[in-house]
Amino acid sequence: MPSYFVSSPGKVILFGEHAVVYGKVATAGSLGLRSYSLIQNRTDGIVEVSLPDVQLARSWQMKDIPRQAPWEGFPYPPATMNTELLAQLTAFVDLGTQTNRSQAAIALLYLHSYLTKDDIAAQGYDFSVRSNLPVGAGLGSSASYSVCVATALLKINGHLTGLDTVTQRDLVNQWAFQAEKVIHGNPSGIDNTVSTFGGAVAFKKGAIEPLPGFQSLRFLLTNTRVPRETQVQVANVRKLREKFPAIVDPMLDAIQEISTSCKNLFSQENLDRAQLLSQFGELVDVNHGLLAALGVSHPSLEKVREISSKLGLKSKLTGAGGGGCALTLIRDDVTPETVAVVKQLLEAEGFYCMETSVGGPGAGILTLTEATSIPEFLAHDKAYFDATQNWAYFV
Amino acid sequence: MPSYFVSSPGKVILFGEHAVVYGKVATAGSLGLRSYSLIQNRTDGIVEVSLPDVQLARSWQMKDIPRQAPWEGFPYPPATMNTELLAQLTAFVDLGTQTNRSQAAIALLYLHSYLTKDDIAAQGYDFSVRSNLPVGAGLGSSASYSVCVATALLKINGHLTGLDTVTQRDLVNQWAFQAEKVIHGNPSGIDNTVSTFGGAVAFKKGAIEPLPGFQSLRFLLTNTRVPRETQVQVANVRKLREKFPAIVDPMLDAIQEISTSCKNLFSQENLDRAQLLSQFGELVDVNHGLLAALGVSHPSLEKVREISSKLGLKSKLTGAGGGGCALTLIRDDVTPETVAVVKQLLEAEGFYCMETSVGGPGAGILTLTEATSIPEFLAHDKAYFDATQNWAYFV
Incomplete structure (x- = not known):
């Protein structure tokens, strides 16, 4: 029963805000402030979710959550958003649509619907995210959350061995972008890209390019x-x-x-x-x-x-x-x-x-040698994670 | 024995400072802060000069001041600076070369050398300038002084009837530019142009263009x-x-x-x-x-x-x-x-x-109906001139 500790950074715009609206190139970098998440298997077929930053603590029966049939392009997400599934999940979580809490839950279950394998569906899992990023401050807190969700769900379902290659990170990034779409409707894709890959990127409408050689x-x-x-x-x-x-x-x-x-x-x-x-x-x-x-x-x-x-x-x-x-x-x-x-x-x-x-590291996964309970995870002061984990070693 | 009261404004850069160094167009306007001068004939062949702002109070015998022979292009200034005359005047005033006081005296006598007619040379004159412009603040105080000198000397020597036409102002401006060259070496010509004509101008290296329709x-x-x-x-x-x-x-x-x-x-x-x-x-x-x-x-x-x-x-x-x-x-x-x-x-x-x-009026001349002595002129508080004279009526 492995537990995974997943972390991903926020982002900050270094140069080019406003100009990017007019098709100009801007520069963004990953931020040292990060989100941290814990995911671990259960045995009782229940999904228990704790997102204390948005005051969400809910559990669902695995069997009640919609799941998608195998699709073309697996394990990459389908090309278009599944609006039918979105409506179904919105009704299922029943928290309205406009709150952070509701959007976070729907985004999580949207990815869950596609990524959950049969064995995990029988077991269930505990999932919790905590963030050092202020919400709504333009620091990519939702993308950081989305990357944590994507990484954790991909990992626990065996779609991802690690984050050693660009291909692996690209898979995370594509799913995180789906979650961002659930949350924002029409996101630029900058925030999840920076959060997944770390470092810095140059971007303009429709194009994101890593900045090689960027130093933290x-x-x-x-x-x-x-x-x-x-x-x-x-x-x-x-x-x-x-x-x-x-x-x-x-x-x-x-x-x-x-x-x-x-x-x-x-x-x-x-x-x-x-x-x-x-x-x-x-x-x-x-x-x-x-x-x-x-x-x-x-x-x-x-x-x-x-x-x-x-x-x-x-x-x-x-x-x-x-x-x-x-x-x-x-x-x-x-x-x-x-x-x-x-x-x-x-x-x-x-x-x-x-x-x-x-400009520091992007998403990271740490396989915990000892199981950590959600209450233990939640008991830590947020600063604990920043202070004790050097995510550069866990990517 | 007429007395003339002459006034001219400072200038301020409205837009384009620094860019003008790279050949871009900038905008300057005349400033409501002005210099005021009094010139009147004497009978004893003496020139008495009071420039309290630069602590200069001197008198010279008219016969001792160098005068130039008639030149081509009269009454407009010769095309090139007369460096021989400059050296002669620098020695004559004997105040060094680098001080405001020395430069003000040399500029005055440079114009005097060209513009003084025989009848005035026999009589002499009193000349005083006072300015509400701070010196060295980038507000065109030297150009304002130069325009006062040019206007006063042109007027008392009968080279100028008034300031009603562009041609008349152009004559003043050309002589003021000579005085500016004495003071600054290589001035742009913006400051004296704005001080002479008033209003606002667009300028770039080598070209000055009035801004028609500029409102104060x-x-x-x-x-x-x-x-x-x-x-x-x-x-x-x-x-x-x-x-x-x-x-x-x-x-x-x-x-x-x-x-x-x-x-x-x-x-x-x-x-x-x-x-x-x-x-x-x-x-x-x-x-x-x-x-x-x-x-x-x-x-x-x-x-x-x-x-x-x-x-x-x-x-x-x-x-x-x-x-x-x-x-x-x-x-x-x-x-x-x-x-x-x-x-x-x-x-x-x-x-x-x-x-x-x-963007207010440029140089103005007021013919005084009663003679005013230099001490009377100097006794006024500087603010008196701003408060009592509307120069718009005297141009």
Whole structure:
């Protein structure tokens, strides 16, 4: 009766937010903040699900959950979403459709319906996910959840031996994308790709390309606690562009070139780490300035820049802006004391700060030698997982 | 024995600073802050000069000052600078070469050498200039001085009847440009053109074009008292462009398009004043963002933006950045109370604020009905001139 401990990271946009709406290339990286999940077989034919982050604790009889007949392309997901199954599962979980809780449950059971083998259907399983990612902060918490679900279900049903090859990760990514579709309707696929593969990617509408040579970078991630207004900000940029296309279009071009320059930076073999971080910092500054020029900054985000720049650090907003989160690059030569001071000053403004990394490992599976019960898993402080597991070794 | 009261404005860059270094179009306007000068004949063959702003008070015998033989192209200045005369005058005033005081005296006597007619040479004159423009703040104080000198000397020597035609102003502008060359070596010609003609101009390397239809706008001009570092800022932008040309070049294009959009705004006949000011404010915001993205802002300038934006006002740095001045647009619907609050908050930061206008009248001459002595002229508080003379009526 093996237990699997599965983990996958969040994502953060490094460069190119808003420009990507107009078909430009943007850059995203995996975030050091991760989701953690435990899956293990039972013997009683029951599925017990604990998702404390969305206040979901439910169990179902395996025999009651719909299962799909073998399909073309197995073990890869069918090309189109199964809307009939979705409706069936929505009725089955009976939690409405618009809440995180309901979407998480339906996404899980959607994958379950396709991936569950007969032997597992007879046994049932316990499944729990806990996340260090804030929900709705633009940090890919739903994709991280989706990757955990896909990896755990693929693994326990024997569709996946490990995560050693691109092919194996691609299988996880395709199923995670299905779960994202259940949750978001029309996701871009960036978040689940970054969460599955880790590292960093360049992406534009319809195309995702890994950034080879990307090195993990340290950041202070600051949540301003000012609610994001993604749709409002996207609409504001659109209005500005409609009024002044000849001004805004070259700005979007410049933003795209920041992603290109970022890619070039990491492909330069003779650039030492200090130079790389210095130039990366310049790109951070320029990209924030361009976003501010597009009107999507916010006094709280400017405050993050003001405070961090006093200590020589470069920050930019990440995501839609108008609030939300900012990233502050921590160069290798920055002392822990400096980071502590910046953190203290930012938290004095009412912001919430987390030291984290970008560009680290993607999804990981750890086969536990001793069974861990869900209550044991839930009893740990969330920080325990970050502190005790180095996911780089378990991929 | 007529006395002439001559006044000319400073200038401020509205859009396009830094981009103009790379051949892009920028926009400048005349500033409501002006220089004021008094010139009147004497009878004793003495020239007495009072320039209290540069601590210069000197008198010379007319017969000791070099005078030039009639030249080709009279009354327009010779095509090339007379370096021999410059050296002669530098020795004559004997104040060194690098100080504002010395340069002001040499520029005055350079124009005197060409423009003084025999009858004036026998009589002498009193000449005094006082300026409400801070020196070295990027507000065109030397050009404003140069335009006063050119206008006063052309007028008292009978080369100029008034300032009613473009031809008359062009004559003033050409002589003011000579004075600017004495002071600066290689000036662009923008400052003296704006000071002579008033209004606003679009300019790029080697070309100055008036902006027809430009309407006078109200601004709060804030001097952060952080010294400008023009050369440092220009060098920083150059370095950034060398490192990331593909990012910086479209940003410079975007900045040029701000000037184009500004020109288009003022040429739209059906745009009401409120819409015009609203869109002008958007251009202010975008241009500042682009300048910040180029790295030429400063915490003090961001502070101006932070404070003014709290009260719904748009600000941008003006000039080289890295300190220096910021402009805050005062829309017509902004109450005096709001302006007072913003001013108070800015002054609490240690900044110095002046309410002023941009795009007002250029040089003006007023023929005084009663002689005014230099001591009387000097006795007035500087604000007296701004308060009592509407230069729009004296052009």
